[in-house]
Amino acid sequence: MKTTGIKKLTPLLLLFLLGGAEAVLSISPSVSPASIYPNYDGIITLTIGSTTLQNDVRVNVQSSELTLDRSTSNLGQIQENGQRSATFKFTAPSTAGFYTVNFEISYGTQKTYQTVAINVIGQPEFSITDKSPQTIYSGQENNLNITVENTGYKDVTNVIFELVVPEHFSVLSTNRKSFDTLNVGDEQILDFNIFIDRDAVPGTYEFTFNTIYPGGTDTQTFHIPVIGVPNLEIAGVTFDPESVKANQALTIAVRFENTGTAEAKSVKVSMNNPTIIGQKEDYLGSMDIDDTSSAVFDIYSQALAGEYTLNMEVRFMDEYGNSYSDLFAVTLPVLAGQTDVTEYLYLVIVVLVILLAHTWRKKK
DSSP states (O other): OHHHHHHHHHHHHHHHHHHHHHSSEEEEEEEESSEEOTTOEEEEEEEEEESSOEEEEEEEEEEESSOBSOSEEEEEEEOTTEEEEEEEEEEOOSSOEEEEEEEEEEETTEEEEEEEEEEEOOOOOEEEEEEEOSSEETTSEEEEEEEEEEOSSSOEEEEEEEEEOOTTEEEESOSEEEEEEEOTTOEEEEEEEEEEOTTOOSEEEEEEEEEEETTEEEEEEEEEEEEOOOOEEEEEEEEESSSOBTTEEEEEEEEEEEOSSSOEEEEEEEEEOTTEEEOOEEEEEEEOTTOEEEEEEEEEEOOOSEEEEEEEEEEEEOTTOOEEEEEEEEEEEEBOOHHHHHHHHHHHHHHHHHHHHHHHHHHO
């Protein structure tokens, strides 16, 4: 009877030993982040649980399409109904796609296997590859060209480029440019017409450039030096004598003011008019911001009575050696001269003498 009982128990013991050994481990894989961008770092975690005490638990990398920081992780002992975790770090490849890592988990004399899939997703990235000009001028309109390229791993649609300018700047027309598509490797040249106030102090200014696309916004900043620009305007004109008469010598003083944002250097004023003879050029030297200086001309007017336009050209340079020139017109009022009246009186006297002589002859 005892032998029969033992025979009945033997299959049950074998079933427990064999069947129970296959079901004691549970493996829960995870990848962080779940979807990873190219060239980003991630972590694979294998959480291993056991319903029974297990010794010498080891996780080995059997094969991998990724480069992991190590090939094995020795977990040692797992308590009954306990769990341990093995982590492996990796850097995602530069090409989007699915990649797999095959793990071998050994415990005691047994082994099991687990495959983990890593989803590397494409991401658009935007780079400013060029911008011009390298410097811009205050008090003026400037065309700012920005070249932007999709240097990422994904084509984008309905992309908007936005330029945000600093204080003292304004964008004429629109500060946004939109495009239907910008594929990987494609670039766009964006032209923004900007104006810089005269109050903008020369220096380096920071601009913000946003790329808005479905799913995200990419923000970049760049810097552009702003330099001042000299600008000369006529602030007043005086004549000596105040009443200019024909065929008379006079002095003209034309007062210029630097209304720009930088010093004007080597200022030279030239006058060109065929009815004027005498000094037609004056050198003023340097003029700082808001300074005034007068160009003085000692001339002789051969013009008859009337109003005449004196054309003047002003040439100057800035501190960087850039040359500038402006044209101005000054009105010269000329009155009838003394010689005109004398000639008129002389003619009147001659006519009277002739009339008196003629009358005297008749009486005689």
